[in-house]
Amino acid sequence: MKTILFFLAAALVSVNAIAGDNSRKAIPAAQKTMRHVDTQGNLIATSRYISDVELPNRVVAQLLKKCPDQDIVSIREFESDGAKSYVVILQDAKGYSVVSADGTAFRTIQTLTK
Secondary structure, eight states: OHHHHHHHHHHHHHHHHHHTOOOOOOOOHHHHOEEEEOTTOOEEEEEEEEOGGGSOHHHHHHHHHHOTTOEEEEEEEEEETTEEEEEEEEEOSSEEEEEEEOSSOEEEEEEEEO
């Protein structure tokens, strides 16, 4: 189920990255939280956009180790069954990378060239 959420998140953030949506708006955290439910209406996960300041240190360490020359474009935090994971869009001169990290696991979901 988490794999499906990651691919859904990747699709959502990839579209924003390709469209060049660089707008930054100050929205209260309560308005930024999205609920993901199954077909019966049961809560599967919640997600919200966060800033790099809110990213846990263990995830920051992963990003610095795996992608040292890339800048963070956006971060989406997913919470499911009490576990948190992060889908991060990174940018460098060549293009964008969509990665998933949770402090222990790290993987590249998608790479886009400019």
